[in-house]
Amino acid sequence: MESLGEVLSQMNSSQLKRRSEELAARLKSEPLVRELRSSHPELGEEQLTRGMAKLYQYVRDHQNCANCPGLEQCPNDFPGHFTKLSVERIGSEPQLIDRQVPCTKELQHEREMSVKKRIHSFYVDDRALEEGYDAVEIMTKDNMRAPAVGQVFRYIQETKESGLQMKGLYLEGHFGTGKTFLMCYLLHELAKEGFSGAIVYMPEFVEDLKSMLQDNDRLRETVEMMKQVDLLIFDDIGAENLNPWVRDHVMGSILNFRMNRKPTFYTSNYSLKMLEKHLSFTNKDGEEVHKGQRLMDRIAPFVDVVQVGGTNKRGRA
Template sequence: MESLGDLLKSWPTGQKITDQAEQKLAELMADPLVARLLDKHPELDEQAVRLNLNRVYQYVTEYRNCTNCPGLEKCPNDFEGHYTLLSCETVNDQPQIYDRKVSCKKFIARRNEDQIKSRIRSFYVDETALQNGYSADEILFKDPKRTEAAYQILDYIVRTKEAGLQQEGLYLAGTFGTGKTFLMCYLLHELAKAGFSGAIVYMPEFVEDLKSMMHEPGKLRETVEMMKETDLLIFDDIGAENLNPWVRDHVLGSILNYRMNRKPTLYTSNYGLDALEQHFSFTSKDGDERHKGQRLMDRIRPYVQVVMVTGDNKRGRK
């Protein structure tokens, strides 16, 4: 934005510049915004405005810019998403005008949204599900068949906001495309707004990536520690991964063992709990190991509320 000083520099010198400066002062004094400023601070007079011409000019110009806001990305003000606000104090019987920069509503909204997003980590999950806005009406009524499950999600969110992290997580079970991941992303987004951190992990791709991390112990340790410590951990589509004993016993087992009685772990799956136990009991390397599957389930089953998500398959629909 061009300041009044820059504007004056572009004018001719001599008497003409004085005349144009007086004209600009007259325009400012006639501006309704300046009139409101003078009404609010009757101690101000034309001389005070004259001595602070640049401040008052910027105040008026930025207010007009905000009134006709072209959007945060095209903000014409000196500092994106901020406008000048004037205040007045009397010092030694002389009125003094002070200016300060104030964040606009759009800037505050974007900053708040950035803070929300910074609390959520996503591993192999389509981030558009986390970036899109949500509404309770959409959650409840987009598919009447899943309304009961949606109410249980909303109840969990309310309980967590009111009482803090729950010891019990959620286990969303249901057929393909009923919106289990969508509901979990909504839960993460709402609780991130309340200050909780979270991570959502798409299990099939995560397990494949873990195998390559065997050769990167630093990265593996950092990932596992983050999943242990985050407030809310969601394993998305658990049961669809191709497990090996190391992932099951040393990675998943370690994460779940740490989180028991500390922080809730949540899941989405096409399997019920009994079917998931059978899945964990068999690996391509060691075959049937029922006791190891049961041991892992002992870290899941007692710590979740099962929510059945019914409805139509929405994948591929426009």
């Protein structure tokens, strides 16, 4: 339907009167308007005539919604919304009141944007966070990783029911078994419950920290955010080239703050024992066993280990 203003502006007075009467009769015969009148018998002809523009918009929006072309191509005057009519008594007379109400697609979009705002991603492909997740598909895709998937699902459910846990998860497994994917699923599901989170790809994060040395504000903001988010994931820990400053002052500071406060999660190709050996060696000072142990004291007691089995799925559809 074209706009009411466009229809009426193209006519002279006689045409306008005739077309207005035709339009009023057509609107009154619309199922939506008949349903409205049936629900509100107190509405008289005078109120309907005065509210003709609202009725027109009401019918037009609902017709557009019935043939919805998608949120991005929404033809309604207020995209993602439709006109809703109610009848309220103002003074001694009932009157039509129109409001713009978000449609289901707009509400879904708002929920998705709200989830995205709760998640920070550092060097992790955003597609891993944005693609649709199907719990049944995740569980059945590879039977060898089903026990790990079950543990992650139980953790999500416990957090939904009981609130933020003090311990996180340490997902250990070979390349391409879906460890990062499972952590993104966890992050996405709990973000929908209102929890904030961040996922950090360790090899690139450690390299980027070098440039942050020249930008103290950015470094401080990044470290503070990682301390404060509800859920923090260090993805592919053990694959980075550590230096003493990153290990002792950045990682140590973040983990020291979070332990006994908020859960931290990890994905790795290393066992905890192998990770300790990795953390004990830096490219500057060589092997420093006690410093590796100090950091592991902030990791191992605060995670449950999840063995992720299965085949390498990278490069597959």
